[in-house]
Amino acid sequence: MKAPSHPFDPGLQPVFSGLASISLDKLPNSRDLFFSLIHSSEHAEILPQAYCYLKQHLRVVEQLYGKQLSSVYQPDCLTQLTVKSTQTTLRGYEDLSHYAPVILTEFYSLQAVSQAATSLSPLAVDVMAVYLKLTGSESYVPLFEGMLQLSGLNLPALHSRAYAKQTAIPDCLFDFGALQLGFASHCRAFFPEMLGFTLACCKTSLFSDDQVSEPIRQFITARQRLLSAQIPAVSAIIEHYIGLFPEHTATIWYRVQSGFYLYQQQAQCCQPLEQQLDSLSPQQAVVQLLQHITPKAVGHHGNIKLADKGLDEWFAQTPFDADAFLAALRQSPYINTATPEHSILLKLFDFGGPMFGVLNQAEKALLRSWLLADEVTLSPPSHKKIPFALPDYVCTVTPDITDYSQLSRRQLYYYLINADVFPGVLIKARQHVHSVLWKAQYFNRLPFKHYSHQVFADYMQGIYQAEVDSYQPLKDTPKLSKQAYIWGIEQFAPAILTDGCWLQHCKQLSFCANSAIGDILFKIYEDETGNGILEQNHPFIYQQLLDSVGIKLAPIHNQAFSDYSGFIDSAFDIPVYLMAISKFPSAFLPELLGLNMAIEISGLGKVYLRLAQELKFYGINPAIVNVHISIDNVATGHTALAVKAIQHYMDDILARQGKRAMQNHWRRIYTGYCSLQTASTVFKYALIVNYWLKRKQKIPG
Structure with missing residues (x-):
């Protein structure tokens, strides 16, 4: 399909x-x-x-x-x-x-x-x-x-x-x-x-x-x-x-x-x-209570009998005859008919009694109400829930015959974009994430061995400051031509038209123990998708850029988009990895936090500052660059939120698992941080090589 x-x-x-x-x-x-x-x-x-x-x-x-x-x-x-x-x-x-x-x-x-x-x-x-x-x-x-x-x-x-x-x-x-x-x-x-x-x-x-x-x-x-x-x-x-x-x-x-x-x-x-x-009458309510607890009570009562029948024999009945059991119980020595509130039955559930802890306070109060009830209202016969469909109803689904193991990254892009339609791609997606992360860990060493909030913050500040210090404003004509930039804009379309996709499923974390982290990540995702305002939606801003330079592409969810021959194959490397890891926010949470950190801080410093100037020089709207420079800021923007999410996560690991585990999770976070470079390396070199070949062959941009 x-x-x-x-x-x-x-x-x-x-x-x-x-x-x-x-x-x-x-x-x-x-x-x-x-x-x-x-x-x-x-x-x-x-x-x-x-x-x-x-x-x-x-x-x-x-x-x-x-x-x-x-x-x-x-x-x-x-x-x-x-x-x-x-x-x-x-x-x-x-x-x-x-x-x-x-x-x-x-x-x-x-x-x-x-x-x-x-x-x-x-x-x-x-x-x-x-x-x-x-x-x-x-x-x-x-x-x-x-x-x-x-x-x-x-x-x-x-x-x-x-x-x-x-x-x-x-x-x-x-x-x-x-x-x-x-x-x-x-x-x-x-x-x-x-x-x-x-x-x-x-x-x-x-x-x-x-x-x-x-x-x-x-x-x-x-x-x-x-x-x-x-x-x-x-x-x-x-x-x-x-x-x-x-x-x-x-x-x-x-x-x-x-x-x-x-x-x-x-x-x-x-x-x-x-x-x-x-x-419900007290009798009916106690019947419901017994039907809940008796299946787990079999085998714990030895030779104790009620009405000449062992308790385990009573409880093992299928179905359990709760009304008959309660009738026998009322006739037993466990019940004080003169003063029911002083019955031995109630004392069995008190501290020191053989059944202490079996019932909570509300359930003991219910049992007391049953003992004090003047009238016994038998429980009604059980009613089956009205069926939600005809007994012979079979849900027909469309079988998926795609062999995902043989797909290229260009082909994977289409299926990952539409993973809700093709959930069979998720197995391949997980394998791809493992592959990228293995390479990222193997080829990168930790910048510092022992994590602390201060050491981590200083490290990230150092990276940011180095980028800012190396920035030099544009003083002359850019080294690359306008056609080179337009060609580059086209090649980045598969990635930036899915901007924010690495966090598209992070809201799932809000149900789990990492709910605070999920909320931080989702705040970033809200911004990436425009906070409910189309004009602030990052993919929409990039689509406007494409339109302004005359690049016409099929919608990204359509296979014609990924089949477009104008894209180099490696243009799909980054978005395929980002979409793949987004599908598993719980399993790869530390790696996702590191990846998010790398993405957000990459929008700051000399590269983006210079790029905005060079695009403007050629009359190309730099809005998509400018929005990242501002919203990714280290004070209150996405970079600050990325740091905060990692610190929250490490605090949680330290509290629940200890220092050794925290250091292990720092290794995973840093692997995720490096994975962005791992996933993008081929694309970076391919951009240079392919554009050089285009110029050499004198193919119009």
């Missing part, structure tokens, strides 16, 4: 190596999918499952909302899309904490839209603008995280597998979060649905502010105010998108509605669950 001519073509769909279809019974559950997608850069095998998971849910929407889905689009259709009341009443911080899989992954898919393939698209820039408004200074996420900390709840980290195993959090909320993460992994393939999903989120009041504490009320109010404010911007993006493909208006509109109702369906799925928890 070849990628369509537009980066957001509604017909775009991914291909998967070795697969033609996926049966739904092979899909992971929502908890496992959530965990894998949080770490998607290390779990590429989950991508086809995530794709089919989304298809599965959208199929359900067609079944449930088929009569409401329309293929007729009118200008006022977006305003007529309304949501049903789906407000959930929160009983306290613990209820609110259950929504972390949803709140902390909200709108993650919006930033994923901004990637190398879409770098020049006004649509992508507008989507990023919405994302930055939702996550900027008015974001409600800090309020949410602050309440979780103040609550005293001891929850595992969101990125841990233990978090995904938290049974107190309903499955539907992990399902909700997995869908949001799935949209991020396949944001171009499901772009219409993602836009509809986002619009529904902005229009939906997910929580009721009745009978809640003041901090929770403030969170609910702040969230809804911010979301409502983005409705016009999201609607405008949808209208813009539909206008780009008039021949596909009916299809796009249908898909936008599907995404809209998918959000509504997820919100409604979670609402009854909360209401059901409120309506």
Whole structure:
């Protein structure tokens, strides 16, 4: 399959190596999918499952909302899309904490839209603008995280597998979060649905502010105010998108509605669950508790019996008859029927008792409520979740037959630009990164053996100062001709039209232990892509430069771009390496930090200062050079942020692993720093040689 001519073509769909279809019974559950997608850069095998998971849910929407889905689009259709009341009443911080899989992954898919393939698209820039408004200074996420900390709840980290195993959090909320993460992994393939999903989120009041504490009320109010404010911007993006493909208006509109109702369906799925928890009797609540803990209790009770049956025998039953067990327990000596609060059963869970630590305080309180209950309400029969698709439904996918192992770097460029469409390229990408890093480490020695913040800062300052001191202003005609510069501008197009691509997936780090570092790197990426303003987008600035000197190229996501014979082969060396390492921000984080440092400081000093003057001499707009000179500054710019990110990382390694590990990670950071030179060496020499040959052959520039 070849990628369509537009980066957001509604017909775009991914291909998967070795697969033609996926049966739904092979899909992971929502908890496992959530965990894998949080770490998607290390779990590429989950991508086809995530794709089919989304298809599965959208199929359900067609079944449930088929009569409401329309293929007729009118200008006022977006305003007529309304949501049903789906407000959930929160009983306290613990209820609110259950929504972390949803709140902390909200709108993650919006930033994923901004990637190398879409770098020049006004649509992508507008989507990023919405994302930055939702996550900027008015974001409600800090309020949410602050309440979780103040609550005293001891929850595992969101990125841990233990978090995904938290049974107190309903499955539907992990399902909700997995869908949001799935949209991020396949944001171009499901772009219409993602836009509809986002619009529904902005229009939906997910929580009721009745009978809640003041901090929770403030969170609910702040969230809804911010979301409502983005409705016009999201609607405008949808209208813009539909206008780009008039021949596909009916299809796009249908898909936008599907995404809209998918959000509504997820919100409604979670609402009854909360209401059901409120309506549980003490008996029903204890039954749920027992069903959770008894499978792990078998084999720990020896000869202890209840109603002439061993406890292990009770617990080993499939299914476990919790109501019969509790009835037998009420008739046992463990229960003091006269004064239930003094029952031996409760003392078993106190300090010094044989079951101390099995139940937390809330669970012991629940057990006490059951003992004091006057009436026993048997637990209702279990109800299976309404299936999300027909039992015989099979998700058909397009098989990928590309042999990535045989691709040149020129060919790799196309597939890495479109890695979300061709995820099979990721194996080759990782191999390429290892190859470059091995060379960088083998041919470079550490500038200093023992890392410290001061030594590192002094070293970087020395490099910067040497560059500045060697700068000499242009006093005469440049040594290179105008045609040489124009030819060079053309050769740098594959790299600079993907400017910032090495950080395009760094936001994934925000879910992990390195969240502060991820935030620093993403700030750099925001600047590279224009902070939601097209005129400040670096690839857009470079495209304007190309247009101004008469260089006409195909869009970078199109194979015609990389096939262009005017490029020398090594013009793809740098961007291929940068895009390849960007796919693995967790695995290669220290190397990525070093690489980022090298890229940012390279924009300062004599080379760029002199280049700006020489371009201006020939009447060539030096805007792309000037923007790097200013934004990469060592005081507050990208170079300063690059240093800060490395220092944060080394502090973290020192605190968690000690000095020896810190020195080992410094080796990795410096290898990443040197890898930029390793990846660009052939290109630098090839530029000189190829231009010399062009002049010798008198081929016009």
